[in-house]
Amino acid sequence: MRSVADVRAGSCMCGGVRFEISQAPALTLACHCRGCQRLSASAYSLSEMIPVDGFRMLAGKPVIGALHGPSRYLYCPRCLNWLFTRPAGFDAFIMVRAMMLDEVGDFSPFVETMTREKLPWANAPAVLSFSGFPSPDDFGDVLRAFAERQCSPARL
């Protein structure tokens, strides 16, 4: 269990881009979609949904990569690591690639999305599973369920 006061830092592989997170994640996710498989060069991507007010750049200037569309995928200009995403129409949050944080040992994905595109053996230890993405109607419930779990004594 992490408290809201925890400040966590992260960086790309070469260290040229560094950032800091000063708020607890609103959600942690694994995404099995084909896009995330390509972006992460792996079975699924792992991310933390961080309120924009809790995110701050410390060094470097990330550049746009991947699709160059309405959603912005941000990369280190030197080592070309994927660092975070600003999804279109989702301005309140930054999707930070969870494995870019300095400390990743206590990360686990609370939801997994797009399981209809997952590899048969690729099972993320998520509490909630969605064959697609949670609908806007479901999303509030998902955030509440995650917040309640973060506050439960069993996790302290």
Ligand SMILES: [Zn+2]
């Ligand atoms: Zn780098």
Ligand SMILES: [Zn+2]
């Ligand atoms: Zn995805």
